[in-house]
Amino acid sequence: MSTVQISAADVNKLRQQTGAGMMDCKKALTETNGDFEAAIDFLRKKGAKVAASRQDRESNEGVVIARTSADFKTGVIIELNCETDFVAKNAEFVAFANQIANTAVEAKPASIDELLALEIDVETGRQKISEAIIEKTGKIGEKIGVSKYEVVSGEKVVAYIHGNFRLGVLVALTAGGEAAEEAGKDVAMQIAAMNPIALDKDGVDASVIERELEIAKDQIRAEGKPEAMVEKIAAGKLNKFYKDSTLLNQEFVKDSSKSVSQFLDAVEKGLTVTAFKRVALGA
Numbered sequence: 413m414s415t416v417q418i419s420a421a422d423v424n425k426l427r428q429q430t431g432a433g434m435m436d437c438k439k440a441l442t443e444t445n446g447d448f449e450a451a452i453d454f455l456r457k458k459g460a461k462v463a464a465s466r467q468d469r470e471s472n473e474g475v476v477i478a479r480t481s482a483d484f485k486t487g488v489i490i491e492l493n494c495e496t497d498f499v500a501k502n503a504e505f506v507a508f509a510n511q512i513a514n515t516a517v518e519a520k521p522a523s524i525d526e527l528l529a530l531e532i533d534v535e536t537g538r539q540k541i542s543e544a545i546i547e548k549t550g551k552i553g554e555k556i557g558v559s560k561y562e563v564v565s566g567e568k569v570v571a572y573i574h575g576n577f578r579l580g581v582l583v584a585l586t587a588g589g590e591a592a593e594e595a596g597k598d599v600a601m602q603i604a605a606m607n608p609i610a611l612d613k614d615g616v617d618a619s620v621i622e623r624e625l626e627i628a629k630d631q632i633r634a635e636g637k638p639e640a641m642v643e644k645i646a647a648g649k650l651n652k653f654y655k656d657s658t659l660l661n662q663e664f665v666k667d668s669s670k671s672v673s674q675f676l677d678a679v680e681k682g683l684t685v686t687a688f689k690r691v692a693l694g695a
Contacts, residue, residue: 416446459550466555477513478571478580487569487582491560562689570596584687608659
């Protein structure tokens with residue numbers, strides 16, 4: 413037991429440095445005889461224990477943050493999860509997610525593991541994101557973690573967040589003018605609403621094409637069509653699948669007389685999408 417008198421000012425100072433609760437700070441200072449550095453380690457260890465004890469918890473709530481670099485050449489999406497909607501709506505939790513996203517868009521890590529190894533500013537100095545997550549877990553009392561990370565690069569990258577941080581989209585375009593940016597926002601909303609599986613038919617996985625063809629053929633045979641017509645009708649159904657499921661071939665939601673590809677070309681000759689990413693919370 414500590415023989416050092418722990419003042420309210422000391423407790424408050426540690427609280428300001430770490431963001432931990434008042435009682436946790438008092439206990440940490442008491443257990444470490446008023447040594448601030450040791451008290452910080454004590455709180456971090458407490459956080460690690462809390463994190464370990466909650467590994468079996470479901471963390472399907474949280475926020476999705478989409479962010480672009482200052483030059484709009486790169487964009488990232490991160491999904492930071494927690495256990496409850498109450499924490500997901502907490503301003504501190506959202507700010508923490510934004511801090512991670514800002515770090516990611518600057519450093520452009522190639523994977524979640526590389527992202528978690530990056531350092532961010534915390535109350536006590538600089539810390540790896542993985543360690544900061546553990547401390548947040550200890551402070552908030554819920555399992556927290558980055559479950560998804562996507563990065564997109566291009567001539568002009570547009571970011572869009574939908575539904576109070578429930579869904580994020582990135583769109584990379586071939587041109588970067590003001591008209592292209594507005595068009596990119598429209599296309600991002602299209603992606604959010606229609607959830608295309610690929611950019612165009614060339615981006616559809618061969619196994620998906622094979623499955624769609626087999627389903628189409630079974631449907632056609634079940635309708636009693638002659639076997640000689642099966643291949644031709646199935647090919648038509650596959651083209652309909654491409655129109656419904658690939659971004660550039662989809663009907664543009666704001667003008668169904670045009671495809672997304674036609675809409676973009678009308679905005680600026682040759683304008684098109686080179687890549688996109690869509691992340692929905694918990695999906």
